[in-house]
Amino acid sequence: MTATVESLLFSQQQVLDLTGLKIGRLRDWSNDIFLPEYRVGQKPVYSFRDLVGLRVCKTLRDEGVSMQEIRRDDPYLRKYKDSPWAGLRIYRLGKTIYFLNPTTGEIESTKHPEQRAFDQIIELAAVVASLNRRVDGLKKRARAAFGQVTQSRSVMSNAPVIAGTRIRVAAIKDLAETGMSNREIRRRFPVLTEADVRAAVEYRSRKKAS
Numbered sequence: 001m002t003a004t005v006e007s008l009l010f011s012q013q014q015v016l017d018l019t020g021l022k023i024g025r026l027r028d029w030s031n032d033i034f035l036p037e038y039r040v041g042q043k044p045v046y047s048f049r050d051l052v053g054l055r056v057c058k059t060l061r062d063e064g065v066s067m068q069e070i071r072r073d074d075p076y077l078r079k080y081k082d083s084p085w086a087g088l089r090i091y092r093l094g095k096t097i098y099f100l101n102p103t104t105g106e107i108e109s110t111k112h113p114e115q116r117a118f119d120q121i122i123e124l125a126a127v128v129a130s131l132n133r134r135v136d137g138l139k140k141r142a143r144a145a146f147g148q149v150t151q152s153r154s155v156m157s158n159a160p161v162i163a164g165t166r167i168r169v170a171a172i173k174d175l176a177e178t179g180m181s182n183r184e185i186r187r188r189f190p191v192l193t194e195a196d197v198r199a200a201v202e203y204r205s206r207k208k209a210s
Contacts (some may be wrong), residue, residue: 009045009188018134053085068210076110092120147195163198172200
């Protein structure tokens with residue numbers, strides 16, 4: 001994962017769209033093994049590293065690995081990587097998780113030390129490539145939507161958002177008020193244009209003045 005990719009930030013709705021997770025499961029995991037790396041005000045925002053880890057764990061859950069197993073293995077795997085689900089090569093045998101120990105180069109399990117023939121190998125490079133393609137898809141918006149703020153009851157509970165996205169105007173303004181430049185905000189939210197950021201800042205300023 002390059003520094004450019006790791007600098008991106010994603011809203012909760014973008015994480016749902018990119019990983020295929022349901023909102024209940026994301027909220028549950030975000031209070032457990034996937035504490036978001038960043039927050040804007042009280043709202044969590046997720047790094048690309050978070051996305052990769054969430055996608056890996058969803059893959060394991062879809063194949064029948066229990067959340068109890070993932071939670072049990074998580075502290076052990078963190079001995080080797082701070083973000084193990086996005087940083088270690090993961091294998092699956094039935095409903096048991098194995099990993100490539102970066103220190104020894106051996107495939108290990110927290111329960112079974114012997115090497116086995118695996119039902120599944122989760123290739124991080126493939127997960128990263130898939131998510132990169134999905135992130136690129138987020139950038140495809142109609143040009144007429146650039147620099148526009150909209151509200152809809154069906155989008156983010158009627159909160160003002162940048163047209164063609166689910167990014168709240170408030171989230172952009174909060175980042176700007178921390179001193180983050182427009183360019184930095186766009187790096188965090190790659191779907192945004194310069195006109196989008198300006199529109200969000202000006203919209204909130206007008207609201208405060210009225």
